[in-house]
Amino acid sequence: MVRAGRSGPAHGHRGTGAARRRGPRASGPVGARRGPLRAPRLPPARLRRGPLRRLRGAAVGGGPPTASRRGGDGRPRPGSDLGRLRRSRGERHRARAGSHPDGHPDQARLRVADRPQRPRGDLAPLAPRGLLDPAGAGGRHGLCRRVPGGVVDRHRHRFPQRPLTKAPDPVHPHIPPRKASPMTLTRSSIAALATTALAPFALAGCGSDDASTSATVDQGGYVQTNLVANWAAYKPQIVEPDLQNAWGISMRPAGEGGHFWITANATGTSFEYVGDVNGEKLHQDGLKEVTIPGVGKDAGTPTGTVFNDHGTGFVITQDVAKGDSYTGPAKFFFATDTGKVVAWTERDNGDGTKTQPTGSLVVADQSKQGASYLGMAISPANDRLYLADFGKHPGLVVLDDTFKVVKDGGFANPFGAEYQPFNVQTIGDSVFVTYAEWDEPGEEEAGPGEGRVAEFTPDGTLVQKWDGGRYLNAPWGIAKAPEKGFGKYSGDLLVGNFGDGTIAVLDAKTHKAVDFLRRPDGNRVEIDGLWGLTFGNGMSLGQKDALYFAAGPGPEADGIFGRLTAND
Numbered sequence: 001m002v003r004a005g006r007s008g009p010a011h012g013h014r015g016t017g018a019a020r021r022r023g024p025r026a027s028g029p030v031g032a033r034r035g036p037l038r039a040p041r042l043p044p045a046r047l048r049r050g051p052l053r054r055l056r057g058a059a060v061g062g063g064p065p066t067a068s069r070r071g072g073d074g075r076p077r078p079g080s081d082l083g084r085l086r087r088s089r090g091e092r093h094r095a096r097a098g099s100h101p102d103g104h105p106d107q108a109r110l111r112v113a114d115r116p117q118r119p120r121g122d123l124a125p126l127a128p129r130g131l132l133d134p135a136g137a138g139g140r141h142g143l144c145r146r147v148p149g150g151v152v153d154r155h156r157h158r159f160p161q162r163p164l165t166k167a168p169d170p171v172h173p174h175i176p177p178r179k180a181s182p183m184t185l186t187r188s189s190i191a192a193l194a195t196t197a198l199a200p201f202a203l204a205g206c207g208s209d210d211a212s213t214s215a216t217v218d219q220g221g222y223v224q225t226n227l228v229a230n231w232a233a234y235k236p237q238i239v240e241p242d243l244q245n246a247w248g249i250s251m252r253p254a255g256e257g258g259h260f261w262i263t264a265n266a267t268g269t270s271f272e273y274v275g276d277v278n279g280e281k282l283h284q285d286g287l288k289e290v291t292i293p294g295v296g297k298d299a300g301t302p303t304g305t306v307f308n309d310h311g312t313g314f315v316i317t318q319d320v321a322k323g324d325s326y327t328g329p330a331k332f333f334f335a336t337d338t339g340k341v342v343a344w345t346e347r348d349n350g351d352g353t354k355t356q357p358t359g360s361l362v363v364a365d366q367s368k369q370g371a372s373y374l375g376m377a378i379s380p381a382n383d384r385l386y387l388a389d390f391g392k393h394p395g396l397v398v399l400d401d402t403f404k405v406v407k408d409g410g411f412a413n414p415f416g417a418e419y420q421p422f423n424v425q426t427i428g429d430s431v432f433v434t435y436a437e438w439d440e441p442g443e444e445e446a447g448p449g450e451g452r453v454a455e456f457t458p459d460g461t462l463v464q465k466w467d468g469g470r471y472l473n474a475p476w477g478i479a480k481a482p483e484k485g486f487g488k489y490s491g492d493l494l495v496g497n498f499g500d501g502t503i504a505v506l507d508a509k510t511h512k513a514v515d516f517l518r519r520p521d522g523n524r525v526e527i528d529g530l531w532g533l534t535f536g537n538g539m540s541l542g543q544k545d546a547l548y549f550a551a552g553p554g555p556e557a558d559g560i561f562g563r564l565t566a567n568d
Helices: 089-096 106-114 187-195 198-205
Strands: 036-038 143-146 152-154 184-186 222-229 246-250 260-264 269-273 289-291 302-307 315-321 324-329 332-336 340-344 361-365 373-378 385-389 395-399 419-427 430-440 443-446 452-456 462-466 475-480 493-497 503-506 513-516 530-535 547-551 560-566
Touching: 222 269, 246 332, 246 560, 260 302, 260 547, 269 302, 315 340, 315 361, 332 373, 332 385, 340 373, 385 419, 385 430, 395 419, 419 475, 430 475, 452 475, 475 547, 493 530
Parallel strands: 246 302, 246 530, 302 373, 373 419, 475 530
Antiparallel strands: 036 184, 143 152, 222 560, 246 260, 246 547, 260 269, 269 289, 302 332, 315 324, 332 340, 340 361, 373 385, 385 395, 419 430, 430 443, 430 452, 452 462, 475 493, 493 503, 503 513, 530 547, 547 560
16 A cells, blocks of 8 residues: 655665665555656765665565675676665754755755654554554554555555566556566556555564564563653653664663663763662653763764773863863763764762763764774773774774773774674673674674674683674674573573664573564564663662663664563
């Protein structure tokens, strides 16, 4: 079924591992007029930094992957997903502000089309699966709903990649079907696709699994709750309009008070929340948000964040109040995708109160060298910072407690130049690094099997490579489940895939992937734009057996902070 509405340019969408192309919508009933409906050409804009990814993945619904590497002549092989629109987060920010970096108004229309559309007229609200409808009635990374006859009405249609040659014409059955190219569709062909070719693909994205794993019903499974989001349609407990592209999560350990710190990459802010534990709802107290500096008056673009627990190094001097500064160890750090490290501290007043500023300051800057820090962690001894640089010279960067680069910091890449550090996380006495396939500065490729995980010692010596197999898809978030309280995967390593929003389970004993986290109906948990993962501390900041996540659906235009709990 094709909904009437505005027509717009076809565009790509990052992050599912399956090709997605948005075709123009019909301006009237399907079949009202014969003739080819051609997707308009996009302006040949050279888009700068930022990971709107080129996807090399499975067919819609998770079928076998298509070959998508370039051939020897440099041209894409048949079935590839190369050539789709890629644009940066910075360009999306400029577009929202009304500027057109390439002087072409289509850029602005693309941004509007990316956002989940509020209902107009008599159209019912559409629900993204795992966000508005955690039970799985919605569709994977697209807005969809069930309509009479079991057909899925999808906000973004996925068209087959092969030529359409046999689509019947339901309006004029006596006329032979036209032969169409992959980018040339007749209105009658679209109507036929809605009931034949598109139906199984769309239904597969609206609650079914891929072909690589069987969707057996799990009487337990995991239940999703959205706690904070920038739009009420996601049904969160708290609506925060500026929580856009929620990315990193950090917090203090149990017994030290503090907040959940959630970075919003698109608005240059870290939001702070307390609670969601022991019957206390999630809420904000005196410290509600901290701004991350960018270039000039522009907001920063924070990604990962980390807490400095009892470290005596990383000393900074920060204004904590008007005309009043404080010198002491930084408490929280933020990485930015423009190659900066930002720090924040607070002053203990000695009477049980603290002076907490709402700003932060840049303490290390490698932006001119083309760095793009997409993740960060701190050593168990709190004397080193680890930065996942996915920029011009990708690699794992180590800073000492004076913010100087450690030249021989270890962490040799065990996977070769094809894969580069996408994120880094300290768990216990180990440092885990997730790797994504590096294409060019700030650009990763997503698809089943396009990811790696390695475990190191704090000094950068390789301990072992974990076998994620085809369960990894541009992995970013990583957390270790508690030994009990998290269902059948208690004690295992959980790896969140930015590529398709799934969460892979890696057995703690065999170090191999065994499954995905699944909902009670047996379908995989899929959270569009999935980034950070962490468990609560069990005292003041979340339940210790709940997996908290940050995500930037939309793509990367909206933000969600939520949790997953075992349905025991």
